[in-house]
Amino acid sequence: MGASYGMDVTINGVEIEDVGFTWDLTPKRLRRGEPRPAVKSPVDGWAVEVPKLLAMVDAIESTGGDFDTLREVLLGTITELLPNGCCPTCEEYASVHQDALAAYEEAAAQMAARAATMTDETHPFVVTRSAAIHLWKCPAAPREELIHPGATLKEFIHGKVVDGRRDPFQRPPWEYEPTNGVRRMTGDELAEWIRSVRGPKGGDNYRRCNRCQPALPVAYTSAASDAYLKD
Structure with missing residues (x-):
């Protein structure tokens, strides 16, 4: 460019x-x-x-x-x-960086507020960006993580310097999202989410972890898509 x-x-x-x-x-x-x-x-x-x-x-x-x-x-x-x-x-993208910083702060506050109300009993499920479902206690279940956009505009666009090399974000800065897309859910939230991602013919557009084999709050069509997942 x-x-x-x-x-x-x-x-x-x-x-x-x-x-x-x-x-x-x-x-x-x-x-x-x-x-x-x-x-x-x-x-x-x-x-x-x-x-x-x-x-x-x-x-x-x-x-x-x-x-x-x-x-x-x-x-x-x-x-x-x-x-x-x-x-x-x-x-x-200077203004985009300012928006990303604001989005990060908002996501951090929301994450802290949610964490204060969650227990293993109330929020037993974890859903990833790739539509994989785990139990919260599953050893393969990822955790929701905050992704800082970079303290400076230069870090936001070009990545941080790590051991003398630039370590850029995996996604373009203009596609920045403040979290890794992992969401912890209640049974009702998971049921609503499953209904929202099901295909027009009722197919399962999600995967269930075969390691923890979560019992889902809605009918599960088949175990064919079960897999050991490491999202």
């Missing part, structure tokens, strides 16, 4: 119009075993239109300036283009 911008630049009073700045996300080819950079340089991925860059050099030479001024102007322009300090993708 790339992005191009045209910006007017002024160096020592000399204005250079419509300077082309291009940013390209395509990474360089890494050697086998070579770690990805843990921290990107502020200028990583940027290119400047060569004729306009030469015009900036001429402006410096004609006004008796130095190349520190050129550096400051270029970095300042990049900061103006990307106020969040990373890349065009981060800029595009």
